[in-house]
Amino acid sequence: MPAPRDLTRAMLTFGGVLRASGLPVTTPEVMDAVRALEAVDVMDRDEVYLGLRTVLVSRMEELPAFDRCFENFWRFQAAEGQELDGLVPNVPPSLAGEEHGGESPPSAAEKQAQIALDDWEGGEATDDEPVEVPGLSDREVLMEQDFSTFPAEQLDEVARLTVLIAKRLARRISRRRKPTRKGGVIDLRRSMRANLMKGEIIELRRRARRRRKVRLVLLCDVSGSMDLYSRFLLQFLYALQNVFGRVETFTFATRLTRVTELLRGPSYKGALRRLTEVRDWSGGTRIGEAIREFNQSWGHLVDRRTIVLILSDGWDTGEPEVLAQEMLTLKRRAGRVLWLNPLLGNPSYEPLTRGMAAALPLIDHFAAAHNLSSLRELATHLTLR
């Protein structure tokens, strides 16, 4: 069994390994981990694992990363019989911090996700969409029709409806910001003090409840695979931004672009023209890297009063580990993270792309965005609770 001093040093290194994998482990926690090891049987691998996990993990999403690091870092020399040598770091402690920075070898689950991707035949089935439902008004039909199947002559009507829905959504959000009660709650404590000598309460002191303001951050995928949808979604974003003030909008394909300013203005056509000047609307998507860039440069826009809305089909050519790590960072900061996926409108779609599978556990709400009624449904989720 290693001497306590070595154990402390090994723990510090392990803390560094965890930090490199995105777990914000603090020094006091590492010290607690050392104390925890004193309270468990260090010869028992499961016990050490459970003990360290209890101290060093602080949210469910960190568990897979912790398991990976634990697996790689701690080697248990399980000789025959009772001769267990206790726990020994897998790598020389001095090297571990650097060696393990950033990436870790893919786990079984990730390999599985990769296999799943290979099995998945791309391309959404657009041919089995309902074309005409007798008895419904034209408008109802439009509501349910997949964006990718609209003929050119209906586009204007669809655009109009998109704006209508965005407006309704925005109204809903702003209504929530109004104070609930006029004049706030009576503050008895201060009333009592103020009226102490009068013997009766004459003057009531009140205190208002702080208002909750919600901010929206929109991240829209404009890569090639989203072409059929991004046209409508951008219109939706444009409308949303112009009727509701506290919105920041970004587009991404291979890199991230802030388009908040570009979307401002009275005409969508003008906004669209400005957008085409900056677009890198083709090629693959590197969602993980786009979100990393967002976290690094624009992270300050996100707090617990912020709802982050990602619109993407999850076709990611980047590393799923990067996406998972950046989603975790984003989730930690944001009040809510919603992901709208146009492919989800297809009943046979399963979120099996590697990127989507990595991001899924870190999303508060995963919904479709392939037709007008799915945008309308969004209303129930655009709240912090």
Next chain:
Amino acid sequence: MRAEIKKIQEMMETADYVTDPAIAMSVHLAMTLKKPLLIEGHAGVGKTEIAKVMARMLGTSLIRLQCYEGLDAAQALYEWNYPKQLLHIKLEEGSTHSTSEKEAAIFSPPFLIRRPLLQAISQPGAPPVLLIDEIDRADEEFEAFLLEVLSDFQVTIPEIGTIKATQPPYVILTSNRVRELSDALRRRCLYMWIDFPGFEKEVRIVTRKVPGVNERLAREISRFMETVRTIRLAKVPGVAETLDWAQALSSLHADHLDEDLVAETLGCVVKDADDVKRLKRELASGGIGRFVAAQS
């Protein structure tokens, strides 16, 4: 396994709480390291129960603070008893006491209402278990305030002075993840995620808690629940639902599941109109066999 951990596990089982090594470990560390334990998990997996069992194990009292939106220090920590103060002021009218004497009188301990946090800090004798339930329902401002209390277990009441806990209470926080908790709070706590129980554990829970259910039915119920939880539902049923259902089946004297019985009692399993519809559809398409057939 450490004797202490084994003992905790045994004591929890004796207290009718079906546990596993992970839960026993968290409780053990919370008691040895004297750090708050944050328990997260879906609704109805038995988070709150842990605090209750812990209090029973330690032979100490359980003080519970149920959080809700708008909860503030006055509700959580202390408040002055205003009606009593008012009465006192009335009674003192015409007395010769000076203002400062009057003030000292009404801002003294007899006029103080101790709310759960203050109770937990000022309780004489063995430290109690303080359960801060559903912390995710409280506002962020409250979370920050709580952090302060949890870090030094002392409270300053301007009119009385500082009250410091001689022995800090054992603290259990639970969260359903309605809202993300701050990193600061998470870092301060030990952490445990309780997932839905695995098949074997759920069978044990059912047979332990609902004695009227035989082994076969318990296994069928647990298998059914396991399958139901893989369906995308608005509200995934927890262990509480399993137990409700087992209780219902037991009072119907059922000894195995069949289609009619499931259809009649589905309301115990899912409690959302859309979920009921969805589950019925799944049942109609795959039949009951799909839900109770052994999967491995």
